[in-house]
Amino acid sequence: MNDNDQDAGRAAARPKRADARRNEKALLEAAAAVFVSSGVEAPIRDIAAKAGVGTATIYRHFPTRADLIVAVYRHQVEALAEAGPALLASGETPHAALGRWADLFVDFLVTKHGLAAVLQSDDSCFDPLHSYFLDRLLPVCTQLLDAAVASGEIRPGQDAYELMRGVGSLCAGAGSNLRYDARHLVGLLIAGLGRAR
Amino acid sequence: MNDNDQDAGRAAARPKRADARRNEKALLEAAAAVFVSSGVEAPIRDIAAKAGVGTATIYRHFPTRADLIVAVYRHQVEALAEAGPALLASGETPHAALGRWADLFVDFLVTKHGLAAVLQSDDSCFDPLHSYFLDRLLPVCTQLLDAAVASGEIRPGQDAYELMRGVGSLCAGAGSNLRYDARHLVGLLIAGLGRAR
DNA sequence: AGGGATTACGGGACGTTGTTCCGTTTAGTT
DNA sequence: AACTAAACGGAACAACGTCCCGTAATCCCT
Numbered sequence: 091m092n093d094n095d096q097d098a099g100r101a102a103a104r105p106k107r108a109d110a111r112r113n114e115k116a117l118l119e120a121a122a123a124v125f126v127s128s129g130v131e132a133p134i135r136d137i138a139a140k141a142g143v144g145t146a147t148i149y150r151h152f153p154t155r156a157d158l159i160v161a162v163y164r165h166q167v168e169a170l171a172e173a174g175p176a177l178l179a180s181g182e183t184p185h186a187a188l189g190r191w192a193d194l195f196v197d198f199l200v201t202k203h204g205l206a207a208v209l210q211s212d213d214s215c216f217d218p219l220h221s222y223f224l225d226r227l228l229p230v231c232t233q234l235l236d237a238a239v240a241s242g243e244i245r246p247g248q249d250a251y252e253l254m255r256g257v258g259s260l261c262a263g264a265g266s267n268l269r270y271d272a273r274h275l276v277g278l279l280i281a282g283l284g285r286a287r
Numbered sequence: 288m289n290d291n292d293q294d295a296g297r298a299a300a301r302p303k304r305a306d307a308r309r310n311e312k313a314l315l316e317a318a319a320a321v322f323v324s325s326g327v328e329a330p331i332r333d334i335a336a337k338a339g340v341g342t343a344t345i346y347r348h349f350p351t352r353a354d355l356i357v358a359v360y361r362h363q364v365e366a367l368a369e370a371g372p373a374l375l376a377s378g379e380t381p382h383a384a385l386g387r388w389a390d391l392f393v394d395f396l397v398t399k400h401g402l403a404a405v406l407q408s409d410d411s412c413f414d415p416l417h418s419y420f421l422d423r424l425l426p427v428c429t430q431l432l433d434a435a436v437a438s439g440e441i442r443p444g445q446d447a448y449e450l451m452r453g454v455g456s457l458c459a460g461a462g463s464n465l466r467y468d469a470r471h472l473v474g475l476l477i478a479g480l481g482r483a484r
Numbered sequence: 485a486g487g488g489a490t491t492a493c494g495g496g497a498c499g500t501t502g503t504t505c506c507g508t509t510t511a512g513t514t
Numbered sequence: 515a516a517c518t519a520a521a522c523g524g525a526a527c528a529a530c531g532t533c534c535c536g537t538a539a540t541c542c543c544t
Contacts, residue, residue: 144523212462256472259460265409275453278479341494
């Protein structure tokens with residue numbers, strides 16, 4: 091739950107050195123800042139420079155770029171995962187809850203420059219990112235989808251994985267394009283699931 | 288119409304040199320082959336090597352990668368553009384015609400490894416590609432959309448540009464993923480345009 | 485057909501980025 | 515204080531896009 095406790099309760103593993111902990115924190119903060127200004131595909135050197143460390147230090151702490159991205163956004167993804175059941179319990183219809191959850195997902199993705207694009211990439215370098223998002227969010231999406239099917243609002247036979255990828259794809263197309271409203275398109279997609287026609 | 292006639296009817300412009308024409312043709316064939324095997328983002332050097340020319344020759348004929356891509360796929364895009372009015376005249380409802388046209392668009396994009404992704408990129412290097420697709424296909428999509436609105440099948444106020452970007456985005460997410468069916472998702476998107484609900 | 489002007493060519497040079505290696509430094513331990 | 519192992523920093527290497535410049539081919543004119 092907490093990602094600051096490197097050693098809590100584990101006597102066997104030696105605690106990380108103080109400078110290592112310091113650098114990891116600096117790296118996370120630098121990465122968060124650089125991701126905002128230059129997107130998640132910013133050059134490794136930029137992040138290292140901002141954190142005041144060498145490039146190799148990044149690789150030591152976060153073997154792949156995906157690991158770094160996961161670490162930076164972990165909290166927000168967790169929040170997204172917890173929002174699913176909450177929306178389902180909020181009294182709306184399941185289909186509406188699914189739509190609201192999709193909107194949260196979209197808002198998260200479009201504000202993280204380039205994240206959606208990277209999420210769609212099939213470069214194996216991003217596998218850890220892929221896995222994390224899937225592990226954490228796919229069950230939530232599945233639950234919402236199942237509920238909407240059970241309530242009779244949408245047709246059965248829809249695949250939650252495919253739906254999530256679809257939403258991710260639509261967000262990836264956003265860029266900084268004024269004439270492209272990812273929320274609107276995702277709304278159409280969710281509406282298209284509906285039983286009506 | 289024909290892209291082999293460099294000089295037809297234009298006395299002012301001197302015709303291209305024979306070796307230049309030869310290289311341009313070799314380049315187009317090499318690019319088509321490499322795009323199939325390695326995707327549209329294959330290294331310039333690979334294409335040059337396959338065509339048996341130097342790298343600078345590519346830049347001379349096709350200043351940006353986008354120009355090369357456009358040249359390779361021009362015929363298919365033209366066919367796509369012409370299919371729009373044909374579908375509209377085929378007796379189906381306009382909404383159905385729009386769906387059919389979208390399917391053709393999807394089939395085109397998903398069979399061109401990486402093309403959809405590049406189409407969504409906001410890298411200015413791809414501006415010519417962007418412009419070409421838009422110039423050629425946006426009017427067609429607009430016509431289909433307007434017809435569907437006029438027939439009362441879909442809600443007004445939908446933007447054809449946004450819709451096309453959405454379809455492109457959904458195709459870009461395909462990769463070589465077995466659990467992702469771009470056609471299905473695009474179908475949902477088009478269905479979501481419907482007036483029903 | 486021959487010569488000169490021009491067009492086009494080829495490949496190497498440069499800058500950027502990801503990734504790895506290795507000598508050096510620093511934190512923790514005794 | 516000395517020793518050990520973890521961690522560091524930056525240089526080195528590779529891949530790629532892009533551009534430059536000396537060289538070669540083509541075309542036009544006489």
